Amino acid sequence: MQITGKVALVTGAGQGIGKSIALKLASYGADVAVVDIDYDRVTQTAVEIQKMGRRSMAMKVDVTKGDKTDEMAEAVFKEFDDSIHILVNNAGITRDALIMRMKEDDWDAVINVNLKGVFNCTKSVVKYMTKQRWGRIINIASIVGLMGNAGQANYAASKAGVIGMTKTVAREVAGRNVTCNAVAPGFIETAMTDAMPEKRRDEMIAGIPLGRLGGPDDVAKATLFLASNAASYITGQVISVNGGLYM
Numbered sequence: 001m002q003i004t005g006k007v008a009l010v011t012g013a014g015q016g017i018g019k020s021i022a023l024k025l026a027s028y029g030a031d032v033a034v035v036d037i038d039y040d041r042v043t044q045t046a047v048e049i050q051k052m053g054r055r056s057m058a059m060k061v062d063v064t065k066g067d068k069t070d071e072m073a074e075a076v077f078k079e080f081d082d083s084i085h086i087l088v089n090n091a092g093i094t095r096d097a098l099i100m101r102m103k104e105d106d107w108d109a110v111i112n113v114n115l116k117g118v119f120n121c122t123k124s125v126v127k128y129m130t131k132q133r134w135g136r137i138i139n140i141a142s143i144v145g146l147m148g149n150a151g152q153a154n155y156a157a158s159k160a161g162v163i164g165m166t167k168t169v170a171r172e173v174a175g176r177n178v179t180c181n182a183v184a185p186g187f188i189e190t191a192m193t194d195a196m197p198e199k200r201r202d203e204m205i206a207g208i209p210l211g212r213l214g215g216p217d218d219v220a221k222a223t224l225f226l227a228s229n230a231a232s233y234i235t236g237q238v239i240s241v242n243g244g245l246y247m
């Protein structure tokens with residue numbers, strides 16, 4: 001699963017799953033550009049990657065802005081010797097509420113980051129991948145996009161949308177040796193799940209066949225696999241990393 005010599009770009013890499021993915025790709029040989037709206041945090045990720053002996057570059061980018069993601073892709077391409085091989089669309093947010101109480105702003109914010117953000121970054125980067133006739137796009141979706149979840153209509157719609165986009169992009173770019181897949185994590189211990197009350201958390205664990213929440217590293221390992229040559233004949237797929245919570 002070595003990806004030595006490959007150039008990766010990971011969004012939302014300032015913390016949590018995105019940071020874990022960026023460090024994993026670097027530890028298997030890739031140079032990794034990292035972006036986030038939180039510049040201080042993502043700079044820290046870049047420093048950790050450089051300490052591993054890999055090249056890195058941190059940028060403050062809001063994935064909801066298409067002009068900014070165009071600049072991001074161009075900057076990465078130039079900085080890393082005219083190449084960009086792996087894109088991990090990880091940036092995501094939640095704004096939970098039952099549908100009857102969900103504000104229009106909460107709907108728009110989640111769709112903008114989780115769905116339009118994936119569109120923007122993919123569109124900005126894919127032209128470089130098709131030209132070089134090698135590329136791996138990996139979208140971090142969610143179990144919630146497959147099974148739904150009360151209180152998350154906006155989030156579920158965004159992640160189901162990401163899965164539809166994944167399959168469509170996979171069909172569009174396969175002829176250029178670019179694959180596009182999604183990883184659908186279940187409940188992973190990060191800032192996003194820390195907010196959960198303990199009782200709810202225990203109930204959740206009781207429903208997971210493997211008997212534990214996942215860690216960011218579990219998602220990072222599946223992402224590494226999809227980025228590696230081991231996955232060269234896999235495209236348009238959704239890999240669930242959920243301890244068996246949804247089969």
Ligand SMILES: NC(=O)c1ccc[n+]([C@@H]2O[C@H](COP(=O)([O-])OP(=O)(O)OC[C@H]3O[C@@H](n4cnc5c(N)ncnc54)[C@H](O)[C@@H]3O)[C@@H](O)[C@H]2O)c1
Pocket residue numbers: 011012013014015016017018035036037038061062063064090091092093113117140141142143184185186187188189190191192193
């Ligand atoms: N934690 C879970 O249980 C879980 C489960 C399934 C899917 N996911 C998905 O995994 C991804 C990462 O989740 P996490 O738990 O690490 O979340 P997190 O909140 O810890 O990290 C998300 C990162 O994205 C960044 N970000 C937010 N909006 C952005 C924007 N507009 N532009 C650029 N960066 C932005 C944040 O600053 C943050 O660093 C998300 O797409 C999330 O939906 C998480």
